[in-house]
Amino acid sequence: MSNIKEIQDEIVDEFEMFDDWMQRYEHMIELGKSLPLIEEKYKTEDNLIKGCQSKVWVHAELEGDRLVFTADSDAIITKGIIAILIRAYSNQHPKDIIEADTAFIDEIGLKEHLSPTRANGLVSMIKQLKMYAVAYQTQLN
Amino acid sequence: MKVASTKTHFDVETIRKDFPILSREVNGKPLVYFDNAATSQTPQQVIDAIVDYYTRYNANIHRGVHTLSQEATDAYEQARIKIQEHFNAAKAHEIILTSGTTHAINLVASGFASLLKKNDEVIVSALEHHSNIVPWQMLCEKTGAKLKVIPMNNEGMLKMEEYEKLLSEKTKLVFVNHVSNALGTVNPVEEIIQKAHAVGAAVLLDGAQAAPHIKADVQKLDVDFYAVSAHKMCGPTGVGMLYGKEEWLKKLPPYQGGGEMIATVTFEKTTYADLPHKFEAGTPDICGGIAFGAALDYMNNIGFEKIAAYEHELLEYATQKLLEIDDLKIYGTSSDKTAVISFNIGEIHPYDIGTIIDKLGIAVRTGHHCAQPVMDFFKIPGTVRASFSFYNTKEEIDTFVEAVKKAKQMLS
Numbered sequence: 001m002s003n004i005k006e007i008q009d010e011i012v013d014e015f016e017m018f019d020d021w022m023q024r025y026e027h028m029i030e031l032g033k034s035l036p037l038i039e040e041k042y043k044t045e046d047n048l049i050k051g052c053q054s055k056v057w058v059h060a061e062l063e064g065d066r067l068v069f070t071a072d073s074d075a076i077i078t079k080g081i082i083a084i085l086i087r088a089y090s091n092q093h094p095k096d097i098i099e100a101d102t103a104f105i106d107e108i109g110l111k112e113h114l115s116p117t118r119a120n121g122l123v124s125m126i127k128q129l130k131m132y133a134v135a136y137q138t139q140l141n
Numbered sequence: 142m143k144v145a146s147t148k149t150h151f152d153v154e155t156i157r158k159d160f161p162i163l164s165r166e167v168n169g170k171p172l173v174y175f176d177n178a179a180t181s182q183t184p185q186q187v188i189d190a191i192v193d194y195y196t197r198y199n200a201n202i203h204r205g206v207h208t209l210s211q212e213a214t215d216a217y218e219q220a221r222i223k224i225q226e227h228f229n230a231a232k233a234h235e236i237i238l239t240s241g242t243t244h245a246i247n248l249v250a251s252g253f254a255s256l257l258k259k260n261d262e263v264i265v266s267a268l269e270h271h272s273n274i275v276p277w278q279m280l281c282e283k284t285g286a287k288l289k290v291i292p293m294n295n296e297g298m299l300k301m302e303e304y305e306k307l308l309s310e311k312t313k314l315v316f317v318n319h320v321s322n323a324l325g326t327v328n329p330v331e332e333i334i335q336k337a338h339a340v341g342a343a344v345l346l347d348g349a350q351a352a353p354h355i356k357a358d359v360q361k362l363d364v365d366f367y368a369v370s371a372h373k374m375c376g377p378t379g380v381g382m383l384y385g386k387e388e389w390l391k392k393l394p395p396y397q398g399g400g401e402m403i404a405t406v407t408f409e410k411t412t413y414a415d416l417p418h419k420f421e422a423g424t425p426d427i428c429g430g431i432a433f434g435a436a437l438d439y440m441n442n443i444g445f446e447k448i449a450a451y452e453h454e455l456l457e458y459a460t461q462k463l464l465e466i467d468d469l470k471i472y473g474t475s476s477d478k479t480a481v482i483s484f485n486i487g488e489i490h491p492y493d494i495g496t497i498i499d500k501l502g503i504a505v506r507t508g509h510h511c512a513q514p515v516m517d518f519f520k521i522p523g524t525v526r527a528s529f530s531f532y533n534t535k536e537e538i539d540t541f542v543e544a545v546k547k548a549k550q551m552l553s
Contacts, residue, residue, distance in 0.1 A: 021168075021500055026551060053508050054492045055522070074522065075490035076552050077497075 004096055007088045008104035015108035024109050028080035035083040036090070038070040049124050054078045056125060060132035067094050067136050069129065081110070081122055089129050094140060097133035102126055151451040156443065156532050159184040163532060170502025173537045178322055178481055178528035179506050180372045181353060183436075187375055190435035194428040202427055203418075217427050220434030221417070227437045228367065229358040230384050234416040237383040237390070238430050242349040243272040245368035245383035246316075248420060249345055250276035252393030253314060259285035262311040264342075266291040266299055266328070267518065268321040271511040273347050277316060286313070293518065297324040297473035305336060312342040319351035319367075323512035323526070324473025325481030327351070334364055343389060349373055349381075353530070354452060354479045356445040359384050371429065376436035380429030383420070390416050397422040448531045452480040455529045455538065462542045466549065472524055480529035483510075486545070489552045491525045497548035503541050 002010070018024045038047070042059040049056040054075030061068050069090040073079040088104070089097050105122070157163050160182050165172050174182060194216070200209035202217050218233075225233045239245040257263070263277050263286050281288045289312075291304045299317075315337040320327050334344045345366035348357055352369040359367050366389065370381040385393070395402055395413055399422030404412040413419045440448065459482055463469055468487035485491060495507035508523040509516045516523055527541065 022551070025497065025500070029551065053523070054490050075492045077493045078490075 004088055004092055004100045008100075011084060011088065012104050012107045021109065025077070025080075028084065028110075029076050030080075031083045031087070032073075032076055032079035035072070035079055035086065036068075036070045038072045042070070043072065049121055049128050053121075056082055056121065058082070058125070058128055058132070060129075060136065062136050062139070063091075065093060065140060066091050067097060067133055069132070078121075082125055084108075084110075085122075085125055085129060089133075094133040094137035098130055098137060151447060151454075151531070153451070153532065153534055157534075159186065159439075160532055161185060161188070167502040167504070168500050173503040173533075173540055175527040175529060175533065175537075175541060176504045176506050177353070177530040177533075178325075178350060178373070178526065180378065181375050181530055182532065183377065184375055184439050186439050187377070187432050187435045190432045191377065191428055194431055199428070201424055213427055216431045216434075217425075220430045223434040223437050224382050227356065227441065228382075228384055229360050231360060232387060235384055235387055235390065237385065237417045237420045238425055238433075239368075239381050239383050240379055240426065241370040241372070241381035242347060242368045245366075245381055246273060246345065246347065247276050248383055248396040249366050249368075249385070249393070250280045251396050254280055254283050255394055256392070257284040257286045257313055260311065261286040261313045262289055262307075262309070263287070264289045264291060264304070264307050264312055264315045264337075266317045267293045267514055268297065268299065268324065268326060268328070269316070269318060269512065269514070270322050270347065270349075271513070273316055273318060274514070277314075287311075291317070293515075296475050297321065297326045297515075298475045299326075299328055299333075301329065301332065304333065308336055308340045308342070310340055312337065312340050315342050315344045316347070317344070318347040318349070319357065320348075320354070320479050321473065321512070321515070322350045322481075323510040323515045323524070324475070324483050325350075325478040325528070326473055326475040327355070327477040327479060330362060330364070334362060338363065350479065350481075353440075354445075354449055365389050371433040371436060374436055375439055376433040377426075377429045380426045380433050382433070387416065390420070395419050395422070399423045443531065451531050452529055455533055455535065456480040456482070458535050459527065459529065459538045459542075462538060463545070466542070466546060469545075472519055472521075481526060482528075483524040483526045485521060485524055486549050487553070489549065491523045493552050494525050494545065494548045497551055498541070498544040501540075501544040501547065503544050505541075 015024055038057050038059045043057045047057045047059055054073055056073045056078055058069060058071045069086045071082045071086055073082060162182050198209050198212040200213040202214040221236050222233050224236050230236055265274060265277055267290050277288055289307045292300050294300055317328055317333055319330055330346055337344045343365040346364050348367050348369045353374040365386050367384040372378040402414050402419050402422040404414050470485055472483045491507040495505055506526045510526055
């Protein structure tokens with residue numbers, strides 16, 4: 001199984017094939033469609049990520065010693081962004097998720113989404129995934 | 142607003158030259174700025190007034206005996222007179238300079254806390270901005286007064302027959318926006334005021350969205366309070382005004398304590414300054430007030446009737462062009478509205494459309510526009526809101542419509 005860095009590099013390579021932002025966004029929208037969807041029962045207020053103009057729900061579950069994420073959003077672009085994150089972070093050890101950096105977001109040309117004041121909440125999403133990892137890491141210890 | 146559809150000559154290209162920001166690029170594309178209902182852009186004349194203040198006569202006002210202080214005081218008080226004349230207030234001291242509309246509304250709400258008693262009633266409309274709901278909820282919690290809401294219909298217009306039913310001798314205050322920020326609906330404020338006065342209630346109009354398009358005459362309206370923000374009408378952020386009838390402003394207690402608002406202070410008793418200083422504690426935004434005056438000069442030089450007629454032309458043109466897009470639904474279809482179009486396309490989230498068209502250089506607002514009750518009414522998470530100003534063009538609308546089509550294609 002690939003580690004987080006390898007998956008991030010793979011995503012960066014994929015995005016490098018595109019010449020302009022429009023193709024990158026189209027690809028991101030495509031990736032949104034492959035997002036492992038959260039079960040309806042987990043679409044609760046608690047699982048809603050604050051700081052997004054659109055709704056984003058994320059759920060985390062331990063499978064063995066790996067953390068598996070599912071999610072959904074009512075906006076397609078947001079769904080694409082969370083799909084990219086989950087592709088990199090899901091099915092990994094909580095410790096690796098905590099330590100992973102997010103430089104690849106910049107490299108795939110989505111830097112503008114990294115601003116903490118941006119209404120899409122990418123930063124909040126990353127923080128939420130890492131918080132789940134911290135919580136489950138404590139459980140594993 | 143209702144304007145005769147005869148086309149007037151409007152030299153938009155010359156006007157655009159006054160706005161330096163309009164020539165910048167965003168994401169490699171010429172900026173198309175359609176977020177005017179959030180804040181308007183600033184003409185060079187207003188920027189010059191700001192620079193001139195800090196370059197030549199920056200000083201604290203009202204108490205200084207030196208020349209700079211006198212010049213700054215004169216300019217600031219001159220701005221107050223410009224505001225008075227613009228809104229046709231009877232007296233200059235009925236104009237309170239505030240940090241904006243929200244500050245103005247809170248000033249009135251806080252003042253009324255000492256005038257309301259349990260079971261008095263306060264009426265707001267279903268079309269309100271959060272800033273015109275929350276202060277009244279707080280006021281009602283504090284006083285035990287009850288908050289009543291005028292409902293709206295599917296066109297985004299207030300149900301006036303329901304309003305009449307809400308009015309009674311218990312009604313002490315009515316708060317309505319002159320123009321809705323989310324939908325652009327122009328409310329029938331004359332009728333609202335007249336009917337409120339018939340039961341002895343006071344009326345505050347939130348004029349934030351109306352002021353850039355409609356020159357309100359507070360005496361003709363016979364309104365008790367009128368609040369606006371300068372930054373929506375070519376002025377700087379952080380300054381606005383509250384108009385209040387003298388009798389009401391005398392009745393309300395001061396909002397904040399501090400310098401400027403006192404006549405005499407001893408530890409036993411402080412007596413308050415006369416109007417308008419009673420409500421202007423501390424050093425105000427002197428430069429902002431002066432620049433607000435410059436913004437009114439700028440807009441009045443062009444002329445509000447011309448502005449309204451041209452903006453109406455833009456509204457009609459954009460409405461017609463947008464409705465050519467399949468599945469596009471416009472929210473707020475009152476026959477009397479300002480140049481605001483709030484819309485969605487099918488099930489596409491407004492945030493997605495806003496993000497894509499931003500990449501194409503177009504600035505619009507997406508979301509609930511601080512009017513969640515309006516969005517709840519239509520059962521939608523939000524809308525895309527394009528709002529036009531007199532410096533926008535039909536060519537920009539064409540660019541915008543093409544961008545929306547492109548976004549739809551990508552997102553469907």
